[in-house]
Amino acid sequence: MRAVLCGYYGKGNGGDEALLATLLQMLPAQVKPLVLSGNPEETQLRYGVPACDRFSASAVLQALRQSEAFIWGGGSLMQDVTSPMSPLYYGGVMRLAQQMGLRTIAWAQGIGPLNRSLTRWITRTSLQHCTAVSVRDGGSASLVAEWGIPFILAPDPVWALEPEPVPGLWDLPAPRIAIALRPHPYLTSERLHIFTKALIDFQKATQTFVLLIPFQPIQDLAIAQTLHAALPDVSQILTLTQPRQLRGVFRGVEMVIAMRFHGLIMAAAAECRCFAMNYDPKVRQLMQELDFRGWAIDQMPSDPAVICRDWMELYANGSSLSSHQISAIVDRALIHREVLEKALVNSGASG
Structure with a gap:
């Protein structure tokens, strides 16, 4: 057939x-x-x-x-x-x-x-x-x-996508966090500036290495480049075109901050702690179903210190989905x- x-x-x-x-x-x-x-x-x-x-x-x-x-x-x-x-x-x-x-x-x-x-x-x-x-x-x-x-x-079938290792990932400094943002009218230049200041403070406090992952490079790469310019020595842009490698990259990540729906799914499936930035009903529903922390883009705090504190709380005290929870979701997917x-x-x- x-x-x-x-x-x-x-x-x-x-x-x-x-x-x-x-x-x-x-x-x-x-x-x-x-x-x-x-x-x-x-x-x-x-x-x-x-x-x-x-x-x-x-x-x-x-x-x-x-x-x-x-x-x-x-x-x-x-x-x-x-x-x-x-x-x-x-x-x-x-x-x-x-x-x-x-x-x-x-x-x-x-x-x-x-x-x-x-x-x-x-x-x-x-x-x-x-x-x-x-x-x-x-x-x-x-x-x-x-x-x-x-x-x-x-559940979304990508929960069940088989991952592949990313060459060179384990050579990058650890611990690592990942960022997956996309353009949106609510993500104004002012909000991105506030986000960037919060990310700089968070990186200094945690000494993490920041992976910037443009899920759709033609749209997302400019934002990744802006963040990389602010953190030139402690970040790297990873443009991955193989879906299984995109799924696999999160195996080497402690926490993700993401707007991208499938970025959150892939990260959660790899037992990452997830912080969601909601721009769409599908992201909001995922946050509710899995009890992800985060906020709507248009309700993002205007104080970088508040944002950094939210991320620090998740990084230090938050938990990922358990292997049992992930296995149950994959079975349903x-x-x-x-x-x-x-x-x-x-x-x-x-x-």
Whole structure:
């Protein structure tokens, strides 16, 4: 069976690449993937699977004609906060696949926010005609339940991504902390300046080495460079393009301060202490579910000393998830693999 995998792939976002790597890890052995990618050559080289241009209508149509299944491959594909174009694209390709008779799976979805009636309608209609639906958080589950659509709820599949070691990591000074920030309107230059002052004070007090990790370099690198310039001798920017290495880097880290959703998941899965900077409902829900410390970006303290004190408290006295808790979450995340197995191998139903 050939399955088309559709997500925000080939766009340089570490979290979405991690979702693709996990989906390929969980895909049943008898299913041959074909990835719709923003950079097909890079995707083929990195994962060793065929890929085609997600923006080429003829290539997408040909991929669907050659396939028996279509998978939305995880993440916040159906949301209109960034742009209404996202649900229009993903919903359009999903409905085309359904009309062509492919089995269709909405896999590990984080649905919403959906602030427009059109995007809500597109999302609901797409999901109603899916062979199988799995979601990764309670908010998405509530919305799909409200629409009366059968679904499976399980933690984000990246919890189960197999890590790989990062060459040279253990040669860097220890103990280490990691920072994973991203641009956002609430992260103003003034707030970033306050954050930087707090980080300088925290580093001096703890004598930690700071790993600056841009999850999406085209967006995040400038912030990492700003922080590195303030801590030139005690920090290093790590730009990791292999998702398993991105997952593995947190094995060598004591604590993470992150906005990036999958940065928090990867760190928590590696038994790091996590301090979250909430900019999105998915981060807020993760904080609530796992009792992470942190604050919303727009409520960040204006006094660097207060910020430093919060971080120091977590570093000195805070705890990570236990290995038992992590194992339980990973086991539940593997439910997404069962969804694929049932819909693609054990089911004779068509989408």
